[in-house]
Amino acid sequence: MNIIVCLKQVPDTETQIKIGSDRQSIVTDDIKWVMNPYDEYGVEEALRLKEKHGGEVTVVGLGPKRVTESIRTALAMGADKGILISDGALDGSDSLAHAKAIAAAIKDLQYDLIFTGQRGVDDDLGIVGATLAEALNIPQLSLIVKVEVAEDGKSVKVQRPIEGETLVITSTLPALITAQKGLNEPRYASLPGIMKAKKKPLAEKSLADLGLNSADFGAGARKMKILELTPPPAREAGKIVPGETPQEKAAQLAKLLHDEAKVL
Amino acid sequence: MAQGVWTIAEQRDGEIRKISYELVSEGRRLADALGQELTVVLLGSNIKDKAAAFGPYGANKVMVADDSRLEPYTTDAYVSVISQLVKANEPAVLLLGASVQGKDLAGRLAARLDVAMAQDCTVFAIEGGTLVATRPIYAGKAYAKVTFENSWPQMATARPKVMSVNEPDPSKSAEVMDAAFTLDDADLKTKVMDVVKDESGKVDLTEADKIVSGGRGMKGPENYYILEALADVIGASVGASRSAVDAGWRPHSDQVGQTGKVVSPNLYVACGISGAIQHLAGMSTSKVIVAINKDADAPIFQKADYGVVGDLFDVVPALTEEAKKYV
Numbered sequence: 001m002n003i004i005v006c007l008k009q010v011p012d013t014e015t016q017i018k019i020g021s022d023r024q025s026i027v028t029d030d031i032k033w034v035m036n037p038y039d040e041y042g043v044e045e046a047l048r049l050k051e052k053h054g055g056e057v058t059v060v061g062l063g064p065k066r067v068t069e070s071i072r073t074a075l076a077m078g079a080d081k082g083i084l085i086s087d088g089a090l091d092g093s094d095s096l097a098h099a100k101a102i103a104a105a106i107k108d109l110q111y112d113l114i115f116t117g118q119r120g121v122d123d124d125l126g127i128v129g130a131t132l133a134e135a136l137n138i139p140q141l142s143l144i145v146k147v148e149v150a151e152d153g154k155s156v157k158v159q160r161p162i163e164g165e166t167l168v169i170t171s172t173l174p175a176l177i178t179a180q181k182g183l184n185e186p187r188y189a190s191l192p193g194i195m196k197a198k199k200k201p202l203a204e205k206s207l208a209d210l211g212l213n214s215a216d217f218g219a220g221a222r223k224m225k226i227l228e229l230t231p232p233p234a235r236e237a238g239k240i241v242p243g244e245t246p247q248e249k250a251a252q253l254a255k256l257l258h259d260e261a262k263v264l
Numbered sequence: 265m266a267q268g269v270w271t272i273a274e275q276r277d278g279e280i281r282k283i284s285y286e287l288v289s290e291g292r293r294l295a296d297a298l299g300q301e302l303t304v305v306l307l308g309s310n311i312k313d314k315a316a317a318f319g320p321y322g323a324n325k326v327m328v329a330d331d332s333r334l335e336p337y338t339t340d341a342y343v344s345v346i347s348q349l350v351k352a353n354e355p356a357v358l359l360l361g362a363s364v365q366g367k368d369l370a371g372r373l374a375a376r377l378d379v380a381m382a383q384d385c386t387v388f389a390i391e392g393g394t395l396v397a398t399r400p401i402y403a404g405k406a407y408a409k410v411t412f413e414n415s416w417p418q419m420a421t422a423r424p425k426v427m428s429v430n431e432p433d434p435s436k437s438a439e440v441m442d443a444a445f446t447l448d449d450a451d452l453k454t455k456v457m458d459v460v461k462d463e464s465g466k467v468d469l470t471e472a473d474k475i476v477s478g479g480r481g482m483k484g485p486e487n488y489y490i491l492e493a494l495a496d497v498i499g500a501s502v503g504a505s506r507s508a509v510d511a512g513w514r515p516h517s518d519q520v521g522q523t524g525k526v527v528s529p530n531l532y533v534a535c536g537i538s539g540a541i542q543h544l545a546g547m548s549t550s551k552v553i554v555a556i557n558k559d560a561d562a563p564i565f566q567k568a569d570y571g572v573v574g575d576l577f578d579v580v581p582a583l584t585e586e587a588k589k590y591v
Binding site: 011013014015016017019026037038094096099121122123124125126127129130131133134135138139140141142143145157160161162163164165166167168169170171172175181182222223224225226227228229230231232233235237238239240241246247249250251253254255256257258261263264 | 336338339340363364365367368370371372374375376378379380381382383384396399400401402403404405406407408409410411412413414415453454455456457458459460461462467468470471474498515516517519522523524530531540541542548551552553554565566567568569570571572573574575578579582583585586587589590591
């Protein structure tokens with residue numbers, strides 16, 4: 001079975017986010033870029049399915065040249081080939097536009113399953129998977145923690161936790177799955193894996209290569225306009241609850257939560 | 265010209281979920297600001313008798329799509345029906361909940377309608393007749409104020425438990441109407457085979473009013489009974505930090521933070537959690553934050569409304585006893 005995994009590069013989750021002077025973007029100096037954590041689950045699941053059912057895993061990334069590193073990481077983990085969609089005209093595009101570019105890169109490939117992370121831990125929109133599935137006219141299965149492909153390779157059964165329940169859903173293939181934490185424990189790339197990755201094919205595509213018009217991309221084509229980025233609302237450090245012993249402190253705290261905060 | 269505010273109700277097994285009332289309340293405020301009508305769209309099977317629930321919260325109309333194939337929820341069926349209704353009626357604003365179901369639905373619906381969608385918003389306003397949404401990005405390390413351009417309806421999801429619910433006015437009622445739609449079985453490619461209820465019986469963290477959360481300071485999975493005991497007394501759900509989850513002490517579904525759940529309870533009690541930035545990101549919209557930690561310099565105290573410097577193994581059991589006086 002052939003599987004495509006989409007990946008995005010995001011600031012490491014330990015990154016302190018600073019807002020740029022334009023109030024439209026973040027300061028990207030000193031940021032450590034990593035593969036979006038949810039995309040790692042997608043890569044791992046694709047590799048496990050390949051190990052079980054055979055086939056090929058193709059990794060598709062979008063963004064500046066540095067995204068090559070994350071694609072190479074996925075190749076070192078065991079993916080077979082990579083595609084980087086990179087074009088200056090993509091700068092400032094919104095997620096809708098990104099998804100359309102990715103769809104253009106995927107539409108002529110052979111695939112049974114597509115994985116994306118359930119969301120990027122940067123803009124937290126979580127709409128690339130859905131937009132891609134719509135563009136390719138295939139079903140989407142979101143926030144999935146278990147994937148079982150039928151022996152005949154024609155359908156998939158997944159588990160999708162919702163509030164207080166887990167749904168067991170079946171779908172025809174091809175389908176798109178968005179990976180949630182809990183799906184698996186991603187492997188580390190081995191040293192031989194890293195060596196092999198250097199020789200695996202990695203194609204770079206511009207918007208023109210994909211038959212797309214640059215005018216449909218970039219800041220000017222955004223449907224969602226950013227008016228302003230701000231730091232989170234300040235949360236003042238509150239009071240340290242007084243008391244000599246743990247019992248006194250606990251008694252004070254319970255009283256404050258009842259009388260003052262009114263949450264108890 | 266697009267006109268009116270729509271909210272998509274969420275129900276499960278015929279029970280209207282709380283997020284639906286949060287949406288209709290916020291929808292009412294936006295409709296008033298625009299001077300337009302508020303319509304609630306309710307989908308399900310044999311659901312029409314629930315439509316009367318929304319009038320008292322401020323809905324002018326409730327549009328009911330009733331079909332056996334709309335229960336349980338599937339992306340395919342809901343997107344097909346709602347996209348037809350939106351195209352036929354052209355609302356100006358379309359709001360959904362940022363629940364697991366709502367996020368799935370909103371993503372695909374936005375793609376079908378080819379419009380932008382602001383996910384998981386915490387503030388909405390009407391400025392110059394246009395919807396302006398504020399949403400946390402980088403899991404709350406920054407906020408983005410966004411609006412829409414050449415994108416109708418203006419579409420967004422609201423973070424659960426953030427929008428305040430109107431006091432219902434039983435004298436108000438909404439006009440209930442049947443939605444006109446078609447549903448083709450060939451379009452329904454996914455099927456819910458089974459529903460497994462969580463055994464814990466606890467409210468999901470994203471919907472919980474109170475959360476007691478434990479981190480590395482818990483020292484091991486065997487000690488979480490201390491938090492469970494407090495949670496039982498105050499009616500809370502139990503969460504965990506990433507380090508506790510990565511250590512295998514607690515299930516993934518309990519993780520609060522940038523790569524876990526983003527929560528907004530009325531009360532968040534962080535026990536033995538130092539306050540790594542990715543954790544703070546996931547709980548900073550909590551209304552009241554309590555930190556219990558023996559390290560007085562732990563960053564969590566900078567975010568806490570009430571800090572207790574002390575050993576959680578002494579403080580939490582004592583708090584459990586004290587809390588009994590108030591519940």
